[in-house]
Amino acid sequence: xTCYDALFLGSTSSPHAKLTWKTWAPLSVKFxxxxxxxxxxxxxxxxxxxxxxxxxxxxxxxxxxxxMQHLLIGCPFSRMVWHDVFPKLxxxxxxxxxxxxxxx
Ligand SMILES: [Zn+2]
Numbered sequence: 001x002t003c004y005d006a007l008f009l010g011s012t013s014s015p016h017a018k019l020t021w022k023t024w025a026p027l028s029v030k031f032x033x034x035x036x037x038x039x040x041x042x043x044x045x046x047x048x049x050x051x052x053x054x055x056x057x058x059x060x061x062x063x064x065x066x067x068m069q070h071l072l073i074g075c076p077f078s079r080m081v082w083h084d085v086f087p088k089l090x091x092x093x094x095x096x097x098x099x100x101x102x103x104x
Contacts, residue, residue, distance in 0.1 A: 016103050036068050037103060043067055074098035 044066035047054035060077035
């Protein structure tokens, strides 16, 4: 037990961990959210940061650089998806604006 506890010394917990891992969503969705929280998805922005070949604009809208923030809430395509999903889930909160951090 001491060794197991030592593994977590100095570690931090994500404020979104419960929301990410304790949901009814399929594991693949949870894993995607976990990667997105850490900005570890291979978007064009991340490819550029790593010096890898990339497109200069979002594949869906061709209006902005493809970042996680853009893909999740800034892209007009994703905003259309949110507009369809929110009423089906009976969510009364407002659809996130493109400039707000997604996980807030
Ligand atoms: Zn876009």
